[in-house]
Amino acid sequence: MLLSVLLLHVTALLLANGLPAERGDSGLAEELQALKDRLTIAEKEVKELKDVPRVAFSASLGGNGLVSTKYGQNLIYKDVITNIGDAYNLQTGVFTAPVKGLYYVRFTANAPTSRTMSAVLYKGNSVLLIAHEQPSGEGSDTASNGGAVLLEKGDELHMNLWPNTQIWDNSNRHSTFTVFLLYPVKGEEEGKGEERPKEEPKPEELQALKDRLAIVEKELKELKDVPRVAFSASLGGNGLVSTTFGQNLIYKDVITNIGDAYNLQTGVFTAPVKGVYYVRFTANAPTSGTMSAVLYKGKKVLLIVHEQPSGEGSDTASNGGAVLLEKGDELHMNLWPDTQIWDNSNRHSTFTIFLLYPV
Incomplete structure (x- = not known):
């Protein structure tokens, strides 16, 4: 027991x-x-x-008037708006890809229509894209081109003015060049982390x-938690908008307004966060009168499309760039005195802004 x-x-x-x-x-x-x-x-x-690297560059040609060449020359865009990542060399005019990835490239050229205009994008020594307009008499014209381009680390992009052609710019930034990284592309071995050795458990x-x-x-x-900000709208209405004294443009036919940063009553886009935004606008009008569409940041001109009369017909012009905005910065479009713009339900004249990434 x-x-x-x-x-x-x-x-x-x-x-x-x-x-x-x-x-x-x-x-x-x-x-x-x-x-x-x-x-x-x-x-x-x-x-x-x-x-993920932050790469965004935008600049205008700068200067104060016409640039022409007999033998051809590389273009150096000296009026830099944004150069996050320092991939653009202001001395040489060359953009060098800091990482392998998919980049968006866009350029706009303006010039008098009395002579051939060109703006040619090169990747190394090869032509990648071009804007090229033949003479068409009196007036001025704007042309734009761009695309998504896969670049290896170290690939170089630059703009060139072909022989016997011209391009025009001033402080209002008619002729621009923009490149930004959409996303990096990793190699097979990149991004593979090392496995941690297993250890005996310790209560502490x-x-x-x-x-x-x-x-x-x-x-x-x-x-x-990156904010989603994307706005796009057309001017709307049904025909010509003209002004004697100038007026702000209100884009009433809203296509997208994610984040509600665009005010439909005032026509003002207000940055909800500090970041790099891509801005693009397009204007259409009869060529019998002067056309304009001017982007303002607050009270300062940021970018412009502006075309002189060139007879009968109509024309379309576009411009844009990557812009660093502080929280609360405001962007709006303006129609300059004695100019015009045209739109209808088919959306010829548009205004677009979206956030690339917060800073």
Whole structure:
């Protein structure tokens, strides 16, 4: 009887001290491993988001008038609007891709129509895209071209003026050149993280891992919470808008207004966050009168399309660029005195802004 009682006491002690402890170690190991797995995934995502390079360049040719050439020349866009990432060299006029990726390129050229106009995009020594207009008498004209281009790290883009052609610009920025990174393209070996060696679980690690995970997941949420901002509209109406004294343009036929940054009552776009925004606008009008569409940042001219009369017919001009805006900065379009613009339900004259990335 005494032996049985002793055996029961020993069994109870083993159950109290040994077996639950083993289950505790196992549970701790599983919880630690789960936390480590979550932390590894979160840290990898944070690194990938942080490692996306910010590349956005926009400039106008600058100067004060006509640039012409007999033998051809490279164009250096000296009036820099934005150069985040410093990929554009102001001394040479060359944009060098800092990483392999898909880039968006856009350029606009303006010139009198009395002579051939050109603006030619080169990738290295090869023509990639061109804007080229033959003479058409009196007046002026604007042409634009662009596209999405896959570039290797170190690839170079530059603009060229072909022989016996011309281009025109002044401080209002008629002739522009823009490049920005849409997204990087990784090689097969890039982005592969090293596996962490498995370690024996330590109880004191648990709270430290929880704290670290909370910090990383909070940072990840902030990086993912990029505001969605995209606006596009046409002028609307049904015909010609002209003015003697100048007027702000209100684009009433809204196509998209994600983020509600565009005010339909005032025609003003207000940046909801500091960031790099892409702005593009297009204007159409009869060529019997002067056409204009002028982008203002606050009270300052940022970009313009402006065409002199050139007889019967109609014409379309477009301009745009990547612009760094502070939170609260305002953009709006203006029609200059004694000029005109035209639109109808088919949306000839448009205004578009979207956020590339916050800063």
